[in-house]
Amino acid sequence: DDAPASLAPLLGSIAARLDIAEQVALSKWDSHKAVEDRPREQQVIAAASALANGLDETTVGQFFAAQIEANKLVQYARLSTWHLQGQAPDTPRQDLAGQIRPQLDRLQERLLQQLADFSPSRTDPRCPQWLARANHTGDMAPLRQLAMIRATAELCVFKG
Numbered sequence: 001d002d003a004p005a006s007l008a009p010l011l012g013s014i015a016a017r018l019d020i021a022e023q024v025a026l027s028k029w030d031s032h033k034a035v036e037d038r039p040r041e042q043q044v045i046a047a048a049s050a051l052a053n054g055l056d057e058t059t060v061g062q063f064f065a066a067q068i069e070a071n072k073l074v075q076y077a078r079l080s081t082w083h084l085q086g087q088a089p090d091t092p093r094q095d096l097a098g099q100i101r102p103q104l105d106r107l108q109e110r111l112l113q114q115l116a117d118f119s120p121s122r123t124d125p126r127c128p129q130w131l132a133r134a135n136h137t138g139d140m141a142p143l144r145q146l147a148m149i150r151a152t153a154e155l156c157v158f159k160g
């Protein structure tokens with residue numbers, strides 16, 4: 001009952017997108033901008049739908065909405081910790097519009113390709129178990145685990 005080979009690369013790219021949330025949160029700490037930016041979210045989803053890769057728009061929209069929700073979850077958690085500490089880490093910053101968002105954009109195509117590759121397995125009854133196993137591997141930080149669970153929440157499709 002091993003997961004199909006297409007799952008690990010998809011989860012790797014989902015995690016890579018979540019890694020970027022750290023930089024996003026730092027940028028928002030500095031700028032005092034809200035975590036949530038609806039117009040930007042709509043752009044992200046529209047751009048993904050345009051690439052589509054043979055996937056239907058509902059699937060693409062739902063998948064990227066989940067990535068965005070997971071990304072915000074990481075940001076809210078980081079900001080909360082930094083408020084508690086009264087400071088954010090003194091690490092090098094990246095520019096949101098000039099560097100961070102272009103990085104997120106560059107991940108889109110890879111995510112879509114990997115989602116398309118995994119697509120035939122989405123309706124497999126073992127799908128939730130494959131994901132659960134992947135999301136409960138020993139060494140994952142609690143916040144990363146929660147974010148991965150959120151990001152993959154709609155990946156499996158239940159039929160019947």
Ligand SMILES: C=C(O[C@@H]1C=C(C(=O)O)C=C[C@H]1O)C(=O)O
Pocket residue numbers: 024035036037038040041044067068069071072101104
């Ligand atoms: C990552 C950001 O923060 C939030 C998450 C987004 C995303 O995951 O793409 C988009 C907009 C924001 O609601 C951002 O502002 O770019």
